[in-house]
Amino acid sequence: MTSQPPELPPRPAPPGKLRASHDDRDAVVEQLRNAAAEGRIDLDELGSRVELALKSRTHGELAALTDDLPKPDSVSAASLPPLVLKGGIYGVSRGPERWEVPGRVIAHGGVGGVKIDFTRVECRLPEIAVEAYGETSGVTVVIPDSWATDAGGMDPGFGGLKNETTPDRLPGTPLIRLTGTGGAGGVVIRHPNRRERRKLNSNPTES
Structure with missing residues (x-):
């Protein structure tokens, strides 16, 4: 009786042929939105590329949509630990100078109050969770x-x-997902007021 040759293990698929997951597609869509916000692609091209990304089945198909764009930062702000701000007796603020924004911010007003100012930050996160x-x-x-x-x-x-705030969100900008409770002092979320706008306009590159 002739013995059968041993079966060879299946060859792994080339990287470009690997099946893409929902997270893979979402990551490419977010990269495309950031590219549009930076002026690298126009809105019409953004729409067509996003449509193709959502229909892509493999990593290779996704890679073709971002080959001409800068690679996203290797270290994601989403991996940063939560920022905890406590008003205490004297109060505390973060901003308007540039600061590194994590994916989650927790603010306790205390007796002195807390102010969180995002107007000068550069943030690529799709969402920022703020517990106030x-x-x-x-x-x-x-x-x-x-x-x-x-x-x-x-x-x-x-x-x-x-x-x-207004609902006019530009592509590639974060959504602030606000949770928590107003307590006795209340919570306010808004765009810059006149005084803050004057300061931003007079020092647009302030760090």
């Missing part, structure tokens, strides 16, 4: 005009929630 607890003196969050807010998970508490 107004406590006694409240929390104020200031975001650029191009950013938008989802405050549906916020409990206004006794002090209330004032959402003075």
